[in-house]
Amino acid sequence: xxxxxxxxxxxxxxxxxxxxxxxxxxxxxxxxxxxxxxxxxxxxxxxxxxxxxxxxxxxxxxxxxxxxxxxxxxxxxxxxxxxxxxxxxxxxxxxxxxxxxxxxxxxxxxxxxxxxxxxxxxxxxxxxxxxxxxxxxxxxxxxxxxxxxxxxxxxxxxxxxxxxxxxxxxxxxxxxxxxxxxxxxxxxxxxxxxxxxxxxxxxxxxxxxxxxxxxxxxx
Ligand code: CMP
Numbered sequence: 530x531x532x533x534x535x536x537x538x539x540x541x542x543x544x545x546x547x548x549x550x551x552x553x554x555x556x557x558x559x560x561x562x563x564x565x566x567x568x569x570x571x572x573x574x575x576x577x578x579x580x581x582x583x584x585x586x587x588x589x590x591x592x593x594x595x596x597x598x599x600x601x602x603x604x605x606x607x608x609x610x611x612x613x614x615x616x617x618x619x620x621x622x623x624x625x626x627x628x629x630x631x632x633x634x635x636x637x638x639x640x641x642x643x644x645x646x647x648x649x650x651x652x653x654x655x656x657x658x659x660x661x662x663x664x665x666x667x668x669x670x671x672x673x674x675x676x677x678x679x680x681x682x683x684x685x686x687x688x689x690x691x692x693x694x695x696x697x698x699x700x701x702x703x704x705x706x707x708x709x710x711x712x713x714x715x716x717x718x719x720x721x722x723x724x725x726x727x728x729x730x731x732x733x734x735x736x737x738x739x740x741x742x743x744x745x746x747x748x
Contacts, residue, residue, distance in 0.1 A: 530598035531572055533649060536641040548631030554618040561616040567605030568629045573597050576622030581615045581704070591704045593656070594619065603646055606632060664707055667747065672706045673716055674744035677726075681735055695733040 534542060551574070554560055560578060561567065573595060580592040580601065592614055595601055604613045606629050636643050663672055681693035697705075703713040717733070720726045725741060727734040735741065 530574075531600060532598070533600055533642070533645045534572070536645055537635075537639055541635055541639050541642075545627060545631065545635050548635075549625050549627045552624050552626050554622045554624065556618055556620050558618045558622075559615070560618060560622075560624070561602065561612045561614070563613065563615050564611050567602060567612045570600055570602040570606040570627045570629075570632060572600045572625040572627065574623040574625055576624075577619040578616050578622060579619045581617070583615075584707070588709070589615075589704055590707045591701070592660075593653075600649065603649065607646070669706070669708055669712055670716055670744050671747050672708070673702065673713060674741045676702060676706050677733070677735060678738070678741055678745055693735040693738075695735075696731065697733070 534545070537545070552571075554576075560571070563582060575597055578595050578601065580595065581589050582592060583589055601616055602612070605611060606627075609629070636646075663675065667675070677695065680695055680697065699713050699717065700710045703710045706713075717726060717728060721728050723740075725735075725737045725744075727736055
C-alpha cells in the first residue's frame with residue numbers, strides 16, 4: 530500500500546520482509562515518545578496514528594495523522610538520533626516494524642528506496658513550512674476555517690447538496706491548529722450564530738462552505 534516500497538522488486542521486498550515483524554497497538558497506546566532513542570521505522574498496515582509535540586506550556590499539538598500505507602519513524606532511523614515527535618495509536622493499529630540495520634543494508638543496494646524516502650521527507654518539509662506560515666500569519670478564524678475545509682470534502686454539486694459533517698472534538702480541532710479548546714469553542718459558537726455551521730449531537734455540520742472559504746482567505 531505504500532509508495533515507499535512499491536518501487537522495490539520482489540526480491541528486495543522479500544529481503545525487507547525477512548527482517549521485519551508485525552506489532553499491534555490498541556487505540557490510545559503510545560508508540561514513540563519524543564526524545565527516546567529510535568532504531569526502527571514503521572509502516573502502517575492497518576489503522577491511524579497521530580504525530581504530536583508538546584508546547585513549552587505542555588499543550589499537545591497535532592502535527593499530522595497518518596493512515597495505512599504511510600510510514601513513520603524514518604527520521605531517527607536515518608539519522609540515528611532521538612525520536613523527533615510523539616506518535617500514538619488513534620485506532621487499533623497493525624504496524625510493520627523495519628529495523629535500522631536491515632533497512633540501511635537494503636537502502637544501499639536499492640537507491641530507489643532512498644529516493645522515495647527523500648521524497649517523503651520533502652513532502653513533510655513542505656507541509657511543515659505551510660503550517661509554520663499559517664500559524665505565524667493567519668488569525669484563528671482563518672486557520673480554523675482552513676482546517677474545517679481540509680477535513681471535509683466539498684459535496685458534489687447536486688440539487689440537495691448534502692452537508693459535510695465532522696466528528697472531531699473541539700479539543701482535537703484545537704490541537705490541530707495549535708490553539709486552545711476555549712478559543713475554538715468561542716469561534717465555532719460565533720459561526721453557529723452566523724449560520725456558517727451547526728453544532729449538533731456531537732457533530733460539526735458545515736452549512737456555508739463559501740463563507741468559510743472567504744474566511745480561510747482572510748476576508
Ligand atoms: P522519528 O523522529 O523517528 O519519530 C517520530 C516520527 O514522527 C518521525 O520520525 C516522523 O516519522 C514523524 N513526524 C515528525 N514530524 C512530522 C510531521 N510534521 N509530519 C508527519 N510526520 C512527522
